[in-house]
Amino acid sequence: xxxxxxTRKVRKWxxxxxxxxxxxxxxxxxxxxxxxxxxxxFLIIGTCSLFFAFExxxxxxxxxxxxxxxxVLLFLFVMAMLLRTSFSDPGVLPRALPxxxxxxxxxxxxANGNVPSGQRAPPRIRNVQINNQIVKLKYCYTCKIFRPPRxxxxxxxxxxxxxxxxxxxxxxxxxxxxxxxxxxLFTLTLSLLTIYIFAxxxxxxxxxxxxxxxxxxxxxxxxxxxEVLVCFFTLWSMVGLTGFHTYLISLNQTTNEDIxxxxxxxxxxxxxxxxxxxxxxxxxxxCGPTYPSVLDRRGLMQEDSPAAANSEGPCSFxxxxxxxxxxxxxxxxxxxxxDDIKPSIAAExxxxxxxxxxxxxxxPPLASPETDAETSIAKNQ
Amino acid sequence: MFHNLQDMQHTASLVTKVxxxxxxxxxxxxxxxxxxxxxxxxxxxxxxxEQTVKTLNSYYVxxxxxxGQSYLEGCLxxxxxxxxxxxMETRYEKVLKKISGYIQEQNEKIYAPRGxxxxxxxxxxxxxxxxxxFEDRGSSGSSPSSSMSSCSTAR
Numbered sequence: 238x239x240x241x242x243x244t245r246k247v248r249k250w251x252x253x254x255x256x257x258x259x260x261x262x263x264x265x266x267x268x269x270x271x272x273x274x275x276x277x278x279f280l281i282i283g284t285c286s287l288f289f290a291f292e293x294x295x296x297x298x299x300x301x302x303x304x305x306x307x308x309v310l311l312f313l314f315v316m317a318m319l320l321r322t323s324f325s326d327p328g329v330l331p332r333a334l335p336x337x338x339x340x341x342x343x344x345x346x347x348a349n350g351n352v353p354s355g356q357r358a359p360p361r362i363r364n365v366q367i368n369n370q371i372v373k374l375k376y377c378y379t380c381k382i383f384r385p386p387r388x389x390x391x392x393x394x395x396x397x398x399x400x401x402x403x404x405x406x407x408x409x410x411x412x413x414x415x416x417x418x419x420x421x422l423f424t425l426t427l428s429l430l431t432i433y434i435f436a437x438x439x440x441x442x443x444x445x446x447x448x449x450x451x452x453x454x455x456x457x458x459x460x461x462x463x464e465v466l467v468c469f470f471t472l473w474s475m476v477g478l479t480g481f482h483t484y485l486i487s488l489n490q491t492t493n494e495d496i497x498x499x500x501x502x503x504x505x506x507x508x509x510x511x512x513x514x515x516x517x518x519x520x521x522x523x524c525g526p527t528y529p530s531v532l533d534r535r536g537l538m539q540e541d542s543p544a545a546a547n548s549e550g551p552c553s554f555x556x557x558x559x560x561x562x563x564x565x566x567x568x569x570x571x572x573x574x575x576d577d578i579k580p581s582i583a584a585e586x587x588x589x590x591x592x593x594x595x596x597x598x599x600x601p602p603l604a605s606p607e608t609d610a611e612t613s614i615a616k617n618q
Numbered sequence: 619m620f621h622n623l624q625d626m627q628h629t630a631s632l633v634t635k636v637x638x639x640x641x642x643x644x645x646x647x648x649x650x651x652x653x654x655x656x657x658x659x660x661x662x663x664x665x666x667x668e669q670t671v672k673t674l675n676s677y678y679v680x681x682x683x684x685x686g687q688s689y690l691e692g693c694l695x696x697x698x699x700x701x702x703x704x705x706m707e708t709r710y711e712k713v714l715k716k717i718s719g720y721i722q723e724q725n726e727k728i729y730a731p732r733g734x735x736x737x738x739x740x741x742x743x744x745x746x747x748x749x750x751x752f753e754d755r756g757s758s759g760s761s762p763s764s765s766m767s768s769c770s771t772a773r
Binding site for chain 2: 334385399525528
């Protein structure tokens, strides 16, 4: 072992598994692919800049100065909602630490009994009854937990997310329990902003054409054409999306459940999470409590030395046995294991002859994430 | 018997951890099962653990209540584009602080003297209530060998 002492304080976000990127020392959390998010930013800021540059001076003088003022407020609100959706933790469930994972494995083995060799182990499912409806909780092989109801594993971010709605590339993040209302308000206010800019573009062109003629108007404000084009296409998709999510909220369903048809068709009217009242459902989703993040990103990692450093993180006296860096790596190395952890896992395995994971812990085709319909849909989105 | 948390932390060795799972029978609200784990049979009285779990559950109900105060908080925050959350503590966060204080107090008064330690569920993603079981040095080397097979690192 090298004698070099690492004295830099390591924050927990640096060791979190999953495919997220973090900025501002753990305060900002996003997905890995951010290209489309930058496109979203460019389109919104670009179109609004053109509006403020070309249309607003004319409209402020000839109609009312309230028009640009309201546009500015709407724009700022849209940006605030977009950044909140993109930068916040959607409700990621941290992976199980080894002790918890082992405990669950033991419970599963006890429940399954003896599986004859050569036979595939039964799928890992727990049934719970919620409001007189049986809900199946699936086991996540990556996170080593039984997913809570409505949670789902996002294969793009490689995390289980609570109340998973969908992974949105336009905002560069998953949409889940913690940021769904910001996402909804973003789609709603962006629709309003698009309609607003589109409408006032038309008004501006009409008013100016009366004075100067249509072609001269376009020559003087070339930005108008671009704005109208962008707004026209954005309008239909945003209004449609807002309408769809309004429908989902009134039924207290997630996009994920809607796609899988969990509570439609022959299961219609059996959603156990719905209050059967549109107002109550809307209030719960939009005005419910703001859930805190359970992912401790900015806490300090404990030093992996015998004299444990006095860390400011919350976990100051648990895990006296566990090694901090290894707790975040899966017990079985898979394609997501960071390369520097693999040798230590191999060393652990070879030194412990009792370390025989049951075959069911390897990914059986029946319940592996890749064959799971929900994750393949999340990939396609 | 242990005098306090500090003693236990430094001198005791961990035997096993017991996990109390979430109770989803009432939906997705945060609630823990009050079923008593068999491993703690001779370590703590049922009533005490049940009382702790019930109190925790009532704290979570208070935090997640959808009512007048949460609407007010939601509407006010929305009107300010949620910027107010940068300076204000939400009700949920306030309750979480109370919970953390409660767990600390329970550990000091009830669990540490019995060689147990509760971990705040927020540190485990609100999935489980983890109870660490430490070797009971008060009794003469009586840790049954069966408990060592469930020791975390031995798999």
